[in-house]
Amino acid sequence: MEKVKTNCIQENQITNNLYKVDDQFEDFLKSIELDGILEPLIIQPLNDKEGEYEVVSGNRRLRAARELNLKEVPVVIQETKLLSEELSIAHQQYREKKPSEILREVLNIKERYGLKQGVRSDLNPKVKKGQELKKKMVKKHSKTKIDKLVKIDKYLKVLSKDDPTVYDNELHRLDKSGSIDGTRKRLEKKVKESENRKKVGDTFEIIREKIKVYQKSSENLSEINDNSVAAIVTSPPYYDVRDYKLGKNQLGHDLSADDFVNRLVSHFDDCKRVLRKNGTMWVVIGDYVKDYGYTAVAEKFLVKMLENGWILHDKIIWVKNNPVYTSSNRCVLANEFIYVFKKNKFVHYDESWVKNHQENIGFVKLGNEKLKSVFDFRDNIVKTNVANNYSLRKECEKKGFNLTHDATFPISIPSIAIMTSSKPGDLILDPFNGTGTTGQSTLHLGRKYIGYELNPTFIKQTEIRIDMPFEDDLEIAA
Numbered sequence: 001m002e003k004v005k006t007n008c009i010q011e012n013q014i015t016n017n018l019y020k021v022d023d024q025f026e027d028f029l030k031s032i033e034l035d036g037i038l039e040p041l042i043i044q045p046l047n048d049k050e051g052e053y054e055v056v057s058g059n060r061r062l063r064a065a066r067e068l069n070l071k072e073v074p075v076v077i078q079e080t081k082l083l084s085e086e087l088s089i090a091h092q093q094y095r096e097k098k099p100s101e102i103l104r105e106v107l108n109i110k111e112r113y114g115l116k117q118g119v120r121s122d123l124n125p126k127v128k129k130g131q132e133l134k135k136k137m138v139k140k141h142s143k144t145k146i147d148k149l150v151k152i153d154k155y156l157k158v159l160s161k162d163d164p165t166v167y168d169n170e171l172h173r174l175d176k177s178g179s180i181d182g183t184r185k186r187l188e189k190k191v192k193e194s195e196n197r198k199k200v201g202d203t204f205e206i207i208r209e210k211i212k213v214y215q216k217s218s219e220n221l222s223e224i225n226d227n228s229v230a231a232i233v234t235s236p237p238y239y240d241v242r243d244y245k246l247g248k249n250q251l252g253h254d255l256s257a258d259d260f261v262n263r264l265v266s267h268f269d270d271c272k273r274v275l276r277k278n279g280t281m282w283v284v285i286g287d288y289v290k291d292y293g294y295t296a297v298a299e300k301f302l303v304k305m306l307e308n309g310w311i312l313h314d315k316i317i318w319v320k321n322n323p324v325y326t327s328s329n330r331c332v333l334a335n336e337f338i339y340v341f342k343k344n345k346f347v348h349y350d351e352s353w354v355k356n357h358q359e360n361i362g363f364v365k366l367g368n369e370k371l372k373s374v375f376d377f378r379d380n381i382v383k384t385n386v387a388n389n390y391s392l393r394k395e396c397e398k399k400g401f402n403l404t405h406d407a408t409f410p411i412s413i414p415s416i417a418i419m420t421s422s423k424p425g426d427l428i429l430d431p432f433n434g435t436g437t438t439g440q441s442t443l444h445l446g447r448k449y450i451g452y453e454l455n456p457t458f459i460k461q462t463e464i465r466i467d468m469p470f471e472d473d474l475e476i477a478a
């Protein structure tokens with residue numbers, strides 16, 4: 001087999017650019033150290049330099065040879081007329097590609113052959129050639145996959161304007177997770193959120209007579225007097241699910257389940273101060289699978305709250321009629337808990353609205369017609385659909401805004417709490433306001449509302465929500 005000195009061969013920079021990320025090089029190096037280079041490198045002569053070559057296929061082998069101080073490597077010398085990019089791609093075609101590598105190949109073809117929307121291939125042979133290459137890629141990887149990757153590139157270009165490291169970091173993360181669709185959705189949301197931020201700025205609050213939403217952490221409720229709130233109704237951030245990029249006060253991200261629960265329990269300390277002596281605090285909390293098993297945050301939270309002096313007045317199970325389907329070897333997760341805490345023995349707890357509406361429970365009235373409703377509350381089980389924010393999304397879009405919150409609860413949940421544990425004119429608090437679903441129900445039911453939220457764009461979404469016409473499937477006793 002022919003051999004060439006390592007110092008007479010250059011790495012192929014195009015291949016390096018296309019197939020950058022190499023986190024298994026150490027293992028590769030060890031295997032070369034043990035067995036030597038078994039497969040020859042493919043090289044081609046450099047046009048202008050006698051006796052010097054460029055790699056066509058084998059950058060990693062050349063790099064390993066240099067690291068191991070090998071003077072020569074086995075080669076096959078190829079005389080070629082093909083463009084370097086085409087050669088690189090052709091020589092890598094049998095290897096399983098990472099998503100970032102497929103993306104770089106597509107982008108390379110687009111750029112090199114001037115593929116743009118509206119450019120006609122019948123008039124331009126170069127474009128025609130590019131389209132043929134792209135077609136081959138589509139055949140191999142599917143159009144949907146390529147389109148999603150191109151979208152990922154588009155989103156990353158927007159996001160890396162502020163921080164250029166984002167592009168490579170995100171692609172690295174994509175290669176590790178392998179989830180193209182998940183990455184596309186996450187990045188799309190990030191882009192929408194950054195568009196929102198540009199419109200709203202860093203601060204946004206709602207200060208009106210009947211509703212106030214403060215942009216600050218709800219650990220400290222200094223705006224609220226002692227013993228003044230009839231009911232606290234809230235759904236805290238999910239554990240380790242969503243990073244709203246809101247700094248260290250943000251709950252739910254990057255902690256162990258126990259740390260999260262401890263922080264959440266002490267977060268509610270000031271709620272005890274502001275809650276009336278006969279008030280109740282309704283906390284909607286669900287569980288989450290992490291590292292192959294349930295975290296049991298809801299159960300851990302309950303135990304810690306009791307240890308912290310709260311009394312558990314009631315326990316309701318919220319069953320979702322249309323939960324998110326999860327493919328795994330466990331049941332679909334279709335419920336969350338609603339824990340009703342109190343600080344004293346006696347509370348205002350009026351369920352007469354349930355009896356008054358017994359006939360209508362499970363139904364809604366539309367004109368003269370009674371239709372079956374998705375809402376059903378019997379014993380300690382409430383069944384509803386998950387939140388349907390279609391109207392809010394449309395309303396936001398009308399105002400040139402994106403609805404970016406994806407963890408809202410349906411309005412029937414806070415409505416049950418408010419009707420049961422307060423009277424018209426009372427003050428209701430949601431320390432984790434989100435898009436203000438509790439606020440919307442509060443106003444509809446003639447109570448007053450205070451919310452706390454770290455993210456100014458969610459407060460803007462709250463403003464849009466409370467100003468839009470009220471519609472819901474639940475007949476609420478106003």
Ligand SMILES: C[S@@+](CC[C@H](N)C(=O)[O-])C[C@H]1O[C@@H](n2cnc3c(N)ncnc32)[C@H](O)[C@@H]1O
Pocket residue numbers: 216217218219234235236237238244246249250251405407408409431432433434435436437438452453454455458
């Ligand atoms: C599950 S969401 C609430 C959704 C709300 N129930 C709705 O229907 O729109 C939790 C919210 O808590 C906010 N949050 C996280 N940490 C917070 C903190 N320390 N103080 C106030 N809000 C916080 C998050 O930004 C997020 O919007």
